[in-house]
Amino acid sequence: MQMQSPALASADAVPVLALDRVTKSFPGVTALDQVTLALYPGQVTALVGENGAGKSTLVKILTGIYQPSDGTIKVDGADIRFPTARDATRAGITAIHQETVLFDELSVAENIFLGHAPRTRLGLIDWRTMNSRAQDILTGIGAHLNPEAKLRDLGIANKHLVAIARALSVDARVVIMDEPTAALSHTEIHELYELVEKLKAQGKAILFISHKFDEIFRIADRYTVFRDGQFISEGHIRDIDESDLVKMMVGRDMDQVFPPRDRNPGAQVMSVSGLCHPTEFDDISFDLGRGEILGFYGLVGAGRSEIMQALFGITRPSGGTVTIDGAAITITSPADAIAAGLVYVPEDRGHQGAITxxxxxxxxxxxxxxxxxxxxxxxxxxxxxxxxxxxxxxxxxxxxxxxxxxxxxxxxxxxxxxxxxxxxxPKIIILDEPTKGIDIGSKAAVHAFMAELAAQGLAVIMVSSEIPEVVGMSDRVIVMREGRMVAELSGDDLTPEKLVRQAAGI
Amino acid sequence: MLKRYLTSREALLFAAIVALCLLIATRFAGFVAPSNLLRVFNDTSPLILLAIGQMIVILTKCIDLSVAANLALSGMCVAMLNLAYPDLPVAVIVMVAIGLGALMGMFNGILVWKLAIPPIVVTLGTLTIYRGFVFLVSDGSWVNSHQMSPAFKAFPRSELLGIPMMSWVALAAIVIFTVVMTRTTLGRAFYAVGGNPHAATYTGLNVGRTQFWAFTISGALAGLTGYLWVSRYAVAYVDIAGGFELDVVAACVIGGISIAGGIGTVGGAVLGALFLGIIKNALPVVDISPFWQMAISGAAIIIAVIVNSRTRRNTGRIILKSAEKPA
Amino acid sequence: MSLSEHTTGRHIPDRLRSPLEARLKSWESLLLLVAIAIFVANSFASPYFLNAWNLSDATFNFSEKAMIAFAMALLIIAGEIDLSVAAIIALASTAMGAAVQMGAGTPVLIGVGLGVGLLCGAFNGLLVTRFGLPSIVVTIGTMSLFRGISYIVLGDQAFGGYPVDFTYFGRGYVFWVISFELVLFALIAVIYGIVLHKTNFGRAIYAIGNNPTGALFSGIRVARVKFILFLLTGLMSGVAAICLTSRLGSTRPSIAFGWELEIVTMVVLGGVNILGGSGTIPGVVIAAVVMGLVTFGLGLLNVPGIVMSIVIGALLIGVIALPRLWAMRRG
Incomplete structure (x- = not known):
């Protein structure tokens, strides 16, 4: 791994936005330690790092939410400060956030123009101009949305389009995309890629934050790696490969190795038959044995978590039977499920899993x-x-x-x-995206632990969207699409290609 | 455009009010005579003014329980000012009332903004403090009708085009705040801050400062209402409008303003206030004891909040394609 | 399944701070200092203060409200609120008054008082847990509804003529200066303290207040716990209604008017987070005593009740604002 000097790497163009030795400390923690970052017009820079590397702190500094403790920010080579979020917007920096930070009760047009709405001569908001300009921007990015519709009536993908339209409405020169594909489906992700290409063509500098290597290598021109709040490296993406990037991120060689397992499930502990729900899933049937790891794979929104929450008693299924250890049981609350030996580790840790x-x-x-x-x-x-x-x-x-x-x-x-x-x-543990949002080191620990649990006879259901994890850990995988089981893969059939094809229906 | 202002929630309430009036008319036809309806509106004006202010506060995820105490203190102060300087023009009195009210609102707002004390705690405290100050400034005594100057008392009753000034003030407030809420950046900021404070911060809005302005507006309206109240009833004492803050919150709840913030309109608040005002005025004429009023408004609040929660219930994500068509 | 066979993790201590240290630095300690200061100030300010009978009288100022405050504290810690408590007192008292008119004796009156309290609590609880409505709005509504029913029944009249033995609850003394109400207050304080701090139910209350969804996913029956808390609050309002009615000897629909805000003030002053998740029963006990002492002390100095409310209001804001101001000054 060679360290590149930022000065060398940026010799080919003048950055629109440059951070020089920016530090951000909180009481007891230094979230960013003298980091450097440069964004160039018409180029996508991927910001890569494990959780805790300081990426979200950086975004907050760039958007005026946090003030740096030390260091300088330069726009077009001139020093600048962003005391408030509005100042960052004025400087042409806009962010599309991880969680959609939009307003459900306001209209599409207003979400796009909030804070910089067109005004009439009297200083009042000019709704007519606002709606027509919103329409223009939306059409420009190929989004067919009514500017007067309320945002809450839109799906998640369309909300993303509104967020992007908002970014364009301020005539931004720097667009920050913080894990923009996290909640999108396969086709929606492709539409987003096309949009990123459009933005590039318009000469915008894009900071693309992502955990997904495939998309980094697909759309980024440059990369910047942070680790533990420090700048590690930057350069052209064409000069490196995935394993280089992983090395820079974790600071050590790390090929994703999954713990070896004895894949011979024991006696059946659980059987689900014909489980259905009026709007979320239909005809779900499977068996689960002692010591087995059963994977559930599908795109986000395929109904996997919904099934698990129905099994756990959060929602009521409208039909079907569940038996545990041969006895049919009715679970109407998590307390019932726990008593029956079935537990659920939810995906949304901050909201559902932990009482912080x-x-x-x-x-x-x-x-x-x-x-x-x-x-x-x-x-x-x-x-x-x-x-x-x-x-x-x-x-x-x-x-x-x-x-x-x-x-x-x-x-x-x-x-x-x-x-x-x-x-x-428990007898059965359901793990919903067990390694989402945790660093690579902790991921390996969780994987090893899962294998050990299975070896001790616990039956494990793992819902995951990470293909390597699904393939590496599961004995058997059920693929879901639009609320239905579409395939069950195991042994040699369990390949990344087949998973993707079945989940996408291609 | 009309559809923007008369979304289903307000339209539903409007229909309920029309139905209520018709029901009352079957018992006493004179109730729906224009002159009587104007009288009811005039009588409800203080509640309308306070409900508009409260709506803005609730929009920003706060609550102002101090409005009635603010009203009483502002009212008492201007009554005593009038007592001391009977020649002071009414315009000055009105400005002083608005200013005092706004100051009290700012005090609430600054505690919420700068010290991040929950609004319910702040206004619970200032509710008792402001009310106590009424006693301190007046020494517990009343300012009676004969102590007030004629001009001081005349303003809310004087008529323009056959409509009393008090009604005109309420109408002006409705128009002004409809414009403020729909056509100014501050008005939209109230919605944004209450609808999604996190996102509002990212949009460059200062949540605390926006809440501060909401309290200031609520306070200013309470101050104005304080003068109108004292001059119209021609008396000021410690306990005026005691417990009225809950009527104001009730008007907002009936008017479809979500206590969780971000949802509500001036029209809704006005209709909610009118609903309560109509019941209060109708009970005596249809021969029901006025002692029924409290229970009826209580029941109305409960029904309103149930209805609002039903219409607002999200259908949720539909995953199954087959389930999309019906429903 | 044994997982402790090959423990790999490093040792983690239970606590870094001793419980005693934590307790000394707590809100309750600060509040206790305030209480002592007020006590000392009062005894200097008025020669009548340090008199056993006068002090005993002072307890009537807070004991009825505090009974409700304990249940309210649990409810607020669980993230809900009940503003209808004073209205429940009015309705329960009215029902008892009506029962007296029908010739009911003391045992029946107690049954009626507690029963109406429970029913009202159940109604609130049902609206909040079954329909998923915000409790602040629901109980503003039921506050008007419950007291409104009292007004319908009584209008500008009053119920009286309570049996002689009924007066014990509000005016009786267990021995010397120790009133029945004070004993009941202490007993209820101990029970609520144990329930909140020493039982699984109490732990569930904290879990719900901090994260209701997380609590549900942890197998806690959130709706049931909340419903029980509304029932308890209604029940305590019924108990307070019995004591207050007994003490006053008559029922008017305006009985206990405005108490809900005083009770919430007491709970918040006691260090309970109005947003839910934290607070203690000892804190509420001390807050009740502080409010009682302030009211009593100022009363001895002939300060009118309305001015005392300024002090209570300032205390409420001050005790929350000052630590925050101090923290801002430092950092």
Missing amino acids: PLPIFQNVTLPSLGRTSRNGFLRLAEEFDLAREYTQRLDLRAASLDAELGTLSGGNQQKVVIAKWLATQ
Whole structure:
């Protein structure tokens, strides 16, 4: 791995936007440590790094949400500061955020023009001009949306188009795209790529933040790598390959190796037959054996999480049977599911999985309080014992067990959430995107742990959108499309190509 | 364009109000006579003014429980000002009332903005503080009709085109705030800040400052209403409009303003206030004891919030293609 | 399944701070200092303050409100609120008054008071948990509805003529200066303290208040817990209605008017986060005493009640604002 000097790499053009030794510290943490970044007109720069590398802090500095503690930002070579988000917009910098930061109750046109709406001579908002200009911009990016429609009536892909239209409405010269494809389907992603090409052709400098290597190598011209808040390297994407990039990201050689497993499932523990729901899924049937890892693959919105949440008692299926250990059971709440030995580690950790303001140990024992208490009265010593047993097993890094869960990193929070469910001593564990949003090191730990759980006889259902993970970990994979099971793959049939083809219906 | 302002929620409430009036007319036809409806509107004007201010505050995910206390303090202050300087023109009195109210609103707003204290806590505190100050400034005594100058008392009753000034003030507020809410950047900022504070920050809006202005407007309207109230009823004392803050919140809830923020219109707030005003005025004429009023408005609030939650219920994502067609 | 066979993780201590240290630095300690300061100031300000009977009288200022405040604290920690509590008192008291007119004795009156409280709580709980409505709006509505029913029944009249033995709940003394209400207050405080801090149910309340979805996904029956909390709040309003009616000896529809805001003030002053998720029962106990002492002390100095409300309001904002101002000054 060779380190390139930023000065050398940027010799071919003048950057529109340049960061020079920018530092951002928070009490106790340095999120960014003297990082450097340069964005060039008509080029896509991919910003790559593990979680915690400082990417989101950087976006917040560029958009005026945070102020750098040190260092300089230059636009067209001149020093500039963004005291507020509005100043960043004025400087021609706009961001399309990871979560759509738009307004559901406002119209499409207003979402595009909020903060810089056209005015009449009296200083009032000129709705007519606003609507027609919105229409022009939307047509320009091939989006056929009514500017007067309320945003909440739009699907996620169309909301993204509105966000992009917003970026264009300010006549931005720098467009930041923060994981723009995270919630998009296959075709929608391709439409986004075309749009990025259009923006490039218009001479805009694009900062593209993504975890997906395939798209980085497909649309980026340059790359910049951060690690642990520090600048590591930058250069032309044509000069490197995937493994170079991974090396720069993790700082060590790392080919994605999955733990070896004995793929012979034991006796059947669970059987699902004809499970259906009025709007979300239909005719779902499968069996699951002890020690088996059953993968569920599909595009986002294929109905995988919806099935799992129905099994766990969050939503009510409209028909079908579920048997666990040969006995038919009805699950109407998560409490029923836990009692039956079925647990669910949700995808949305911050919202559904973790109760971040509570201490670590209380998070771990929450579903197991029946075991650590007597007649409904808490026993703290037993709680700490249980929490320690399972968090240590997952190699948790934390100062103390009574620390707030929210103070931990994403990977460690995920360990606590998994520990919480293992502490209930389940027969079946459903892991929904278990490695989403955690760094590569923690991912490997989670994978190893899953293999170990299966080896000990636990039945595992894994919902995942990461093909290597699905192929590498599963004994068998059920592919979902539009709420239905479309294929079941195992053994030699279980290849990335087949997964993608089945999931996309091609 | 009309459709923009009369979205289904307001239209539904308007229909309910028409139905209510017709129902009352079957018992007492005179109720729907234009002159009587104007009288009802005039009587409801204070509630309309306060509901508009409260709507803006609720839009930004806050609540202002101090409006009635603010009204009482502003009203008492201008009554005493009038007592001390009977020759002061009404225009000055009105400006002082608005200014005092706005200051009290700003105090709420600054605590919410700069110290990030939850609005319900702030206004719960200032509700008792402002009310206590009414006692302090007046020493617990009343300012009665005979102590007020004729001009001071005359303004809300004086008529223009056959309509009392108090109604004109309410009408002006409706027009002004409809324009503010739909055609100015500040008005749209109220919606944005309440609808998605996180996104608002990214759009360059200062959430706290926008909330500050909402409280300021609510306070200014409460101050103005304070003068109108005191002069119209020709009396000022510590307990005027006691508990009125909850009527104001009720008007907003009935008017379809979402307590979660971001949803609501001036029209909705006005209709919500009128609904309560009509019930209050209709009960005596249809021979129902006025003691029924409280229970009826309570029931109306509960029904309104149930109806609003039903119409607002999202259909959710439909994954199954076969399920898309019907429904 | 045994997972402890080959423990690989490093040791994590239970706690870094001792519970005692945490307790000393808590909101409750600060509030206790405030209470002591007010107590000392009062005893200097008025020669009548340090008198057992006077102090006993002072407890009536807060004990009825505090009974409801404990249940309200649980509800607020769970992320909900009940503004209809004072209206429930009015309705329960009206129902008891009506029962008296029909010749009911004290045991029946107690049943009626508690029963109406429970019914009202159940109605609130049902609207909030079954229809998924925001509790602040629902209870503003039921506040008008419940008190409105009292007005329909009573108009400008009053119920009276309560049995002689009924007066014990509001005016009786267990021994010497210790009133029945004070004993009941202490008993309820202990029960709520245990429920919130020592039971699984209490833990569930904190979990729900901090993250209702996360609590649901952790197997907590969120709707059921919330419903029970509304029931408890209704029940405590019924208890307070019995004590207050007994003490006053009559029922008017305006009984306990405005108490809901005083009770919420008491809870927030006690360190309960109005947004849910944190707070303690000892904090609410101290807050109740602080409010009682302020009201009583200023009363001895002949300060009118309305001015006391300025002090209470300023206290509410001040105790929350000052630490924040101090933190801003430092960092």
